[in-house]
Amino acid sequence: GQSLEQPSEVTAVEGAIVQINCTYQTSGFYGLSWYQQHDGGAPTFLSYNALDGLEETGRFSSFLSRSDSYGYLLLQELQMKDSASYFCAVRDRNNFNKFYFGSGTKLNVKP
Amino acid sequence: NAGVTQTPKFQVLKTGQSMTLQCAQDMNHNSMYWYRQDPGMGLRLIYYSASEGTTDKGEVPNGYNVSRLNKREFSLRLESAAPSQTSVYFCASSENGNSNQPQHFGDGTRLSIL
Numbered sequence: 001g002q003s004l005e006q007p008s009e010v011t012a013v014e015g016a017i018v019q020i021n022c023t024y025q026t027s028g029f030y031g032l033s034w035y036q037q038h039d040g041g042a043p044t045f046l047s048y049n050a051l052d053g054l055e056e057t058g059r060f061s062s063f064l065s066r067s068d069s070y071g072y073l074l075l076q077e078l079q080m081k082d083s084a085s086y087f088c089a090v091r092d093r094n095n096f097n098k099f100y101f102g103s104g105t106k107l108n109v110k111p
Numbered sequence: 112n113a114g115v116t117q118t119p120k121f122q123v124l125k126t127g128q129s130m131t132l133q134c135a136q137d138m139n140h141n142s143m144y145w146y147r148q149d150p151g152m153g154l155r156l157i158y159y160s161a162s163e164g165t166t167d168k169g170e171v172p173n174g175y176n177v178s179r180l181n182k183r184e185f186s187l188r189l190e191s192a193a194p195s196q197t198s199v200y201f202c203a204s205s206e207n208g209n210s211n212q213p214q215h216f217g218d219g220t221r222l223s224i225l
Contacts, residue, residue, distance in 0.1 A: 006154075008131055008195060018182075031211070033213070041218070042201065042216040042217060042218050043154065043201070043203075043214075044216070045213035045214065045215070048213065050211060060124045063188045087153050087154070089153075089154075090159050096166070097142055097144070097159045098156060098159070098169065098170075099154075099156055099214070100145070100156075101153035101154040101155070101169070102153050102207050103151070103152050104151075104152070
């Protein structure tokens, strides 16, 4: 089976840096993805890590350690528009079409 | 560029009624998915279609059926709606099943069953 754990809520101030952690337990693992979802909106893809290390895309970075079954999303220079829920997701190694999502972390950015 | 389009956006049903949720994508993607999202929770996969003509069960398929009508369209049917199926339903597509291909989501259908 698959199990992903994320903190339920994180609060930070505008301009700060915030890290959202994701730990997973899977029967077969093939990469960790991150999605952003604003209230009432659709999830949108942010990043994907297949290998250990850091992937950087603008203000957002994502990290993966497969030996620790752990990853995180790092958001820098926080803006009010970053207030949203962030989900980590894994793909089943034996079936790339099967995705499993964490329950999400709600990020509140305050002025 | 529409991406993934879902209809309807909102629907209220009575217990026992049937309903089909429609989804269409214009990105020529091979793979399509149906998820449900309950309050404060992540997305759970109901069914997916790896390619035209194929469908398979996901994590929570009970009470649902799907049809991959053609490459563009993937519908989700509730034959006899139950209050436990009250949820937001998202359709998604991806180019194929490769590991690095992101999913593109529609805006969702908010379904209430009384």
